[in-house]
Amino acid sequence: MSQLDLRSGKLVIVAHCLLNPNTKVLGVARRSSALWPLLKAIEDHDCSIFQLPCPELGYYGYNRFWATVEQLDTPGFRRYCRKLATLALDSLVELARNGIRILALVGVEGSPSCAVGKTTSGSWRGDPHLAGETRKVSKPGVFMAELIQLMREAGLDAPALDIREKSPEEGIRQLRLILRGSA
Numbered sequence: 001m002s003q004l005d006l007r008s009g010k011l012v013i014v015a016h017c018l019l020n021p022n023t024k025v026l027g028v029a030r031r032s033s034a035l036w037p038l039l040k041a042i043e044d045h046d047c048s049i050f051q052l053p054c055p056e057l058g059y060y061g062y063n064r065f066w067a068t069v070e071q072l073d074t075p076g077f078r079r080y081c082r083k084l085a086t087l088a089l090d091s092l093v094e095l096a097r098n099g100i101r102i103l104a105l106v107g108v109e110g111s112p113s114c115a116v117g118k119t120t121s122g123s124w125r126g127d128p129h130l131a132g133e134t135r136k137v138s139k140p141g142v143f144m145a146e147l148i149q150l151m152r153e154a155g156l157d158a159p160a161l162d163i164r165e166k167s168p169e170e171g172i173r174q175l176r177l178i179l180r181g182s183a
């Protein structure tokens with residue numbers, strides 16, 4: 001490779017809205033711009049970022065309501081997520097087989113689509129004014145479930161963690177530990 005090529009060959013896969021909160025459901029964006037401390041952690045470990053698409057923006061649009069994982073887990077949305085995840089995977093496989101190391105997958109805690117470990121559950125349906133309580137459950141959102149499965153099948157397992165957007169410090173600390181361990 002040319003000595004002018006400075007790539008480190010290391011990357012972190014990141015859920016879309018951690019870099020672009022404009023795609024979030026209206027009313028829940030906790031930042032005006034990218035989550036810079038996350039980017040700083042990635043930069044400090046000389047990694048690049050692979051930004052995933054926002055599945056809810058593409059399927060349900062900008063003016064969607066909040067939702068639980070049960071509401072989004074439909075055959076149609078799952079198929080859409082699998083298609084997006086397959087397209088992402090094609091690029092990830094191509095990078096990996098050319099020596100790029102995928103060091104981590106970062107999701108969004110609570111998201112019915114993009115959580116990797118803890119999503120939001122509740123039996124919401126019908127009149128949104130009557131929506132009851134929700135709770136966090138330990139499972140991935142629809143999109144990340146599809147991506148994680150495809151990555152596993154392709155032999156691209158990577159440590160996965162969620163960022164809690166109201167208090168991202170712990171997630172970023174965990175990511176730093178993972179990246180330090182894979183140096």
Ligand code: SF4
Pocket residue numbers: 015016017018023024025053054055056057108111113114115
């Ligand atoms: S968590 Fe996923 S689906 Fe929700 S706004 Fe972020 S990228 Fe889009």
